[in-house]
Amino acid sequence: MIRTLTLGTLLVSLTLAGQVMAAPAANLDQLLNLVKQGKTAEAKENSAREARFRSEKSNQASILAQAKQDLVTEEKRSVELETQFEKQELETAALQEALNKRLGSLKELFGVLQQAAGDTTGQFETSIISSQFENRGDYLTKLAKKMGTSSELASIEEIERLWFELQREMTESGNVVKFNHSVIDATGQEKESEVIRVGTFNLVADGKYLKYDSDTGKIAELIRQPSARFVETAEAMTNAAPGQLVEFGLDPSRGTLLSALIKEPNVKERVEQGGLVGFIIIGVGIISMLIALERIITLSLTRAKVRAQTKSTTASLSNPLGRVLSVYQNNPKLDPDTLELKLAEAIIKEKPRLERFIPLLKIIAVAAPLLGLLGTVIGMIVTFQSITLFGTGDPKLMAGGISQALITTVLGLLVALPTLFFHSISNSIAKNVLHILEEQSAGVIAERMEQEKDNDVRAA
Template identity: 50%
Template sequence: MKMKFVKSCLMLAVAGLLSSSFAVAQDKAQTLDQLLDMVKKSQISESAEHKQREAEFARDKANQANLLAQAKATRQAEEARSTALEKKYQEQDILVAAKKVQLNERLGSMKELFGHLTSTAGDLRATLGASIVSAQYPNRGEFLDALIEKMNSNTRLPDIEEIERLWFEVQREMVETGRVVKFNATVIKPNGEQSPQEVVRVGTYNLVSNGAYLTFDGAKIQELARQPSDHLAGAQQLQNATSGMLDFGVDPTGPAGGQLLTALIDTPNLVERWHQGGSVGYVITAVGVIGLLLGLFRILVLLGMSAKVKAQLKSDKANTNNPLGRVLKVAEENKNVDTETLELKLEEAVLKERPSIESGLAILKIIAAVAPLLGLLGTVVGMIETFQAITIFGAGDPKNMASGISGALVTTVQGLIVAIPVVLLHTIVNGRAKAIVHVLDEQTTGIIAENSERK
């Protein structure tokens, strides 16, 4: 049963395939003959295509074999060429070594001479690069690079003209050291403007133009942003002079970069020093101004008061425009009282006058004591900031550290500058006040004594 069932399934499947293929073919073929013809043509075309592919595969296989043969032949040729080149290199290496020995033997003392020339050329190249003479004669050291390269080469030698030029540049640098000359050049102003003008060169030390000092960095000439004002007159006289002797401020460190001139122009002036004190310095200045104005005002007031007191001493009538006159007025109003009462009245009158006479003394005393303390406070704050900067940036540059400490000490100087004159003013004001009070005490004592005698 099972076999029958399987056979029937297979027959059904074949019948379905035939029916489907017939249905597909029915779209193109109308009869069975046409269908058979189409199947035959399809078999023929497939057979031709297979033959074409087989021919292509055969041709590709033949080409690959030819390429492989060519590659093997190329490799063998290159291996042979490499062997020949290696042998030739060894032969040339031996020949080069022999030629070097021959060259050293023939050079003899010339090799030592070239060594000295190389050293001299190297030193001269460094000198010319930093010399202000190069501002007048630019590009003097360009030939030195080629000369040094030749003298260090094993295949080239310097010629006589190059060696003579080396000697000439050394001699010219020495000669120009002692000359003061004028030449035209382009000068860069502090605002960046370029101006062609006459420049005076003082040896290898300084450059000046139009009464101003210049600097040369090896490529361009620049006018210093800040000028040493004490020497500008000498610079202008040098610019206008044609011969003779005159005073001129020369920086002897010019060939080494002009450190003295730089330090001179970088030295802060009085206003810059004052600003270095910072906020504490401004407070000290304000306190000092208050103290000075108060002291001068009190001196003027006491001088006027003293003059009025002296005039009152010469007068028989009490005048209330001065302390002594007001005290005498009290004495006149109480001339008939007993001695003790008069004494109390006069002491009260003197006590009323003392505050106006001694006004400002306490403030001046406080300012004289506080100003140095404010200066010390500013110094401590500045030192803290300096050490914080050292912690962050290190102490590799002593100039920066010294500059910070110098700025920190400015407030101490400011405090002392305020305290010293304020102390003097306090002393003067106190002396004037005591003199007036002494006159009042003296006159009241005399009045009391006279009243006591009358009683």
């Protein structure tokens, strides 16, 4: 059974002369021979290695001796270099002390120059004067870096240049000058324009405010201009003759106030903040203004015709008083009581025409504040919803609801107050006309009663 298993194909890996060889063994005898051959080859290889090591042993000893000699040499050199370093360090300290004594107060001066150059560089980079005098901050940057990173001192020419730049900044801050420069308009197009620089505060061109970008050195027109009253001063500055005094909207904060004015919403944006309720209030207000104007104009013309009728003896059907008096003239034989009823009926017929739409004005005057209150409630609901979703960390999230709440209230009051005023005027004119009709009617009745009384006396 064992013989049968060992007759299978066997693959033995033998290491012979540093190489891996594979040989098949058909039986145990052949396997034993292969093992013996491997041992013989390993023994020969080991003998060759020992011989090679003995031959190189002398070379290793010489290399070790040379390394020890180099170590002694480098240690000696290290000691010499340390001695030389200490000597030079003492000489450097002595020279530095001598330099400090010679500099004296100049050392403080150079420190102040370095600080002034560094501070002025930042100021020049953001100053609009740099739009006219470009790249003037490069010199100061180099001067500050030179005095800060090296022991090199500033020359007299460099000190005078710093003095000149500071003096020019102070002088130009009080001048209003014109210069040509490329300007980027609101559409993104770049064109050459005459720019007016007002000190260190504002830039103006073509009647519009400009801004200076210190990073790119470009001058651009503000995408959105401030209110009209400031733009008018910019136009006056553009069109002013040399030496002419004009009013100008100056920004003493050098851009901060102007940025705030630009963000201020105009009338259209404020109305839009009111939302749907705001537009409804405005619509109601427009209707009330149209009705009020129609009533005031119509009633004023009617009153003028009525007053003219009081001075005429002929009744005209083009005015209420003429139509009332025509009843008297058309019924000359009626008794006073019947005539009084006829005149009262005529006056009642004229009253709806005179008081037309006046009650509607009163309703609008009452309803407008209620609509404003409705918008206020809706705005507060929006605000509380924003607080519920996002918290109170960012006030801008609540600004929309608060704006709607306040704007609708304002719109409601702005509609109600004039409407109430116009209602009062219209109502007073209508009552004045009715009073004239009643007065004239009473006079006509009194005249008829006197006529009948005279007739009775004559008949008696």
